Amino acid sequence: MQEKYYSLIRHLSFWLFSLAFIILTPIIVYYSLGYKFDVKSKKFLKTGALSIKTLPRAITVYLDGEKMDEATPSTIRELMPRKYSLVLEKEGFYPYHMEIEIKPSLVNSVDVFLIPEIKGIEKIEFDFNVYKFFLMRQMFTEKILVFTDSGIYFLDTNFESVKKVSEQIFEERLANSIEEVIANNNKLIFWNKKNIWVIDISNENSFSEDPAKPIYTAERNIKDAFLGLRERYLIVNDGLKVVALDMDNLGVSFELYTLNSFNSKIFYDAHSETLYIRDKIAQGNTFSLFKIQIMPLIEGRISNERRKD
Amino acid sequence: MREEKIKRILEIIPGFLSWFIIIFLMVLFIFKPLAAIVIIIIYLLYWVARLLYSSILLLMAHYRMLSKKNNDWLSMCKDVNSDLKLEDIIHVVLYTIYKEPQELIAGSLKFLKETDYPADKIIVVLAGEERAQGSYDKLKAISDEFKKYFLDVIITIHPKDVPGEITAKGANATYAAKQVKARLEEKGYDSKNIIISCFDADTCPDEKYFSCLTYNFLVNPKRYHTSFQPLPIYSNNIYTAPAFARVIETGSTFWQFIEGMRYEKFITFSSHSMSFKTLVEVDYWPVDLISDDSLIFWKCFLKFKGDYKTYPLDIPVYMDIAVGKNWLDTVKVQYKQKRRWAWGVENFIFLAQHFLKEKEIPFIIKLRKLYQILDGHVNWATWAIIISFITPLILFSGRIVLKDSLALFNLSYINSVVFHSLSFILLLCIIISLEFLPPRPKNISRLIYVSFLFQWLLTPFISAVLGSFPSLDAQTRLMLGKYLSFTPTPKTR
Numbered sequence: 001m002q003e004k005y006y007s008l009i010r011h012l013s014f015w016l017f018s019l020a021f022i023i024l025t026p027i028i029v030y031y032s033l034g035y036k037f038d039v040k041s042k043k044f045l046k047t048g049a050l051s052i053k054t055l056p057r058a059i060t061v062y063l064d065g066e067k068m069d070e071a072t073p074s075t076i077r078e079l080m081p082r083k084y085s086l087v088l089e090k091e092g093f094y095p096y097h098m099e100i101e102i103k104p105s106l107v108n109s110v111d112v113f114l115i116p117e118i119k120g121i122e123k124i125e126f127d128f129n130v131y132k133f134f135l136m137r138q139m140f141t142e143k144i145l146v147f148t149d150s151g152i153y154f155l156d157t158n159f160e161s162v163k164k165v166s167e168q169i170f171e172e173r174l175a176n177s178i179e180e181v182i183a184n185n186n187k188l189i190f191w192n193k194k195n196i197w198v199i200d201i202s203n204e205n206s207f208s209e210d211p212a213k214p215i216y217t218a219e220r221n222i223k224d225a226f227l228g229l230r231e232r233y234l235i236v237n238d239g240l241k242v243v244a245l246d247m248d249n250l251g252v253s254f255e256l257y258t259l260n261s262f263n264s265k266i267f268y269d270a271h272s273e274t275l276y277i278r279d280k281i282a283q284g285n286t287f288s289l290f291k292i293q294i295m296p297l298i299e300g301r302i303s304n305e306r307r308k309d
Numbered sequence: 310m311r312e313e314k315i316k317r318i319l320e321i322i323p324g325f326l327s328w329f330i331i332i333f334l335m336v337l338f339i340f341k342p343l344a345a346i347v348i349i350i351i352y353l354l355y356w357v358a359r360l361l362y363s364s365i366l367l368l369m370a371h372y373r374m375l376s377k378k379n380n381d382w383l384s385m386c387k388d389v390n391s392d393l394k395l396e397d398i399i400h401v402v403l404y405t406i407y408k409e410p411q412e413l414i415a416g417s418l419k420f421l422k423e424t425d426y427p428a429d430k431i432i433v434v435l436a437g438e439e440r441a442q443g444s445y446d447k448l449k450a451i452s453d454e455f456k457k458y459f460l461d462v463i464i465t466i467h468p469k470d471v472p473g474e475i476t477a478k479g480a481n482a483t484y485a486a487k488q489v490k491a492r493l494e495e496k497g498y499d500s501k502n503i504i505i506s507c508f509d510a511d512t513c514p515d516e517k518y519f520s521c522l523t524y525n526f527l528v529n530p531k532r533y534h535t536s537f538q539p540l541p542i543y544s545n546n547i548y549t550a551p552a553f554a555r556v557i558e559t560g561s562t563f564w565q566f567i568e569g570m571r572y573e574k575f576i577t578f579s580s581h582s583m584s585f586k587t588l589v590e591v592d593y594w595p596v597d598l599i600s601d602d603s604l605i606f607w608k609c610f611l612k613f614k615g616d617y618k619t620y621p622l623d624i625p626v627y628m629d630i631a632v633g634k635n636w637l638d639t640v641k642v643q644y645k646q647k648r649r650w651a652w653g654v655e656n657f658i659f660l661a662q663h664f665l666k667e668k669e670i671p672f673i674i675k676l677r678k679l680y681q682i683l684d685g686h687v688n689w690a691t692w693a694i695i696i697s698f699i700t701p702l703i704l705f706s707g708r709i710v711l712k713d714s715l716a717l718f719n720l721s722y723i724n725s726v727v728f729h730s731l732s733f734i735l736l737l738c739i740i741i742s743l744e745f746l747p748p749r750p751k752n753i754s755r756l757i758y759v760s761f762l763f764q765w766l767l768t769p770f771i772s773a774v775l776g777s778f779p780s781l782d783a784q785t786r787l788m789l790g791k792y793l794s795f796t797p798t799p800k801t802r
Contacts, residue, residue, distance in 0.1 A: 003572075006369055006373060009369060010365075010366065010369065010570055013365045013366075017359075017361060018358070021354060021355060025351055025354050025355075028350065028354060028723070029347055029350055029351060031719070032347070032350055032716050032719035032723070033343075033715065034715045048715060049718065051718065075718075103713075105715050105716070106713040107714070107715050107718045108713070109713070
């Protein structure tokens, strides 16, 4: 090809792209700002846009009953400012209806999580009468603790493995009264308003042999319980006092604090080993907040004793 | 005094413009975010158009190169009907040498010896520097090895600390060319018939380079008003250079490739050739400025009142990718090399100063040429920063400030269009760059081709870090009057 043809193509391309830039830029800028030319009124109208994201993707979009060309994620532009009815549909999911408002030069962003239609329900394989269950985390896995008319069981969350924890059968009323379960150092600790029980789960083979041992009975009602003191004690608020129950040597307990009100609350921060107490002030009617830092207390006493020695 | 003031003002202009663009966009976004978004949209659209236009030029340049690839230039030279004949032509190939190792220079001469052009019509000039210890001995050894192949091998040693000169390649080349002139005159050669090629020490010409150059010199009626530009391909050490260095140097090759299609804007870069007569007439390369390769073009342009062009030969010369001792050192070496190239912004000051005195060149041409340099350098310093940093920053912070803005939403869409256009041009580059690859050394695994493909993903990062930043650095130094000293690129193989 001769140089003049290269030059010709080059100049043509240059003018073509320059012209395209000159013509298209104002149009794109106007369009970007939301302007749309309305042929009927022969005016520029300010529009808005709707951006739809969904989980899962590829959901069909209906705007005011009209099916949109693009499935989600999608952006619908040039919408006149007003209210619209938005429907998101996909087979196997519940249809999602909502009303949205489009404002001029703005994007209304909709982010929707669609719920799949419930088609089947899974039943656990055993046929015992289930009184109560707790979802709990043990050794980085989720487990379900089930109180039944045949004993206490551990299930994994996909219902595939069933393991008996204890032969002990709690009658239905008692099982239903259990308020919380915690797992600690191969022990399952659970309580209702009156009692605290412990099951040793250290020996997997003899799970079923171990009955649930009651380790504490409250004079009034057990209101709060936390693992504390390096998870070796259970700190319990029984309405009258705060007691620490030794979990390694069952039966050993200490009274930490005498409460002034039955309506008091405690919170134990295991990280800083601090006990927070909301309690009535002595000889008063108002409540205040108290805190006891347990570890410095223990360390102080130990050093005092060493000094005495 | 007045001249000094004008020079300072001119030195401030490019850096001021680049910084103004960058700061203006950021400040505008803080106070008038919507206006900043509109400007960025226009800027991005401008780059989409420019990139697509560049890809057309790239395709055309590639087609033109392929169409000339199989030409038998030497036979064509013999058939030329012109006032000059092939046998009249003598080539002077001037290698500017500093501390480059002997084997690197010998490697370049080996390439030169093996070109299809008769070596007995080539005079080699080994232009060493007194500053580099042992220069003469090194060049003498090379001369002894290669003297038998060429018409002559001349050694020149450029003395150090010559008053009026700066430590730059141009000073060495000029000193050598003056020495050579005397020698040629002694032997009775006519400078009209001599073509001089100024090469870096690592420049290895393609086997058809000198025959192609000679043909184009012979047939060009304005041969004394034309420089001849080879296509610099940085591939001598491509299999051992880090991926990012390969990308940046291949980018430079493509830039030259594209520029070669715009004849009226094309100027000399790096290794180039021209008539010796013209070189003498314009008083050689500048000795007090760094960017001698482009300034020689402007010297000629001024001398011939605008009647001077650079002709793209579409024949490559192979050069080394600038590398350091390790990866980090290579980043430093590349940064310094690109900053030196970007120092070419001094062309703007040089030209503007001369244009003020020059009365014969039409004003519109002066304006176009100054705009051409300024546009090139300001864009070089800003475009990658705007596209790779400012636009993402505006998109990111805009989500907080202008959460629901339709303009911001569309800016993100247009930004993706820019990156798609970039990807398209990158794809073209990938395909074309494969043709420039030398044969793979046996000790290099085939897996390197995978890295040759994926290396292009580094482009957005590299264009900012080793593209815009060195250029902005050079312009800022010039603006502040902290002049750059010539840092030779270390070359080892």
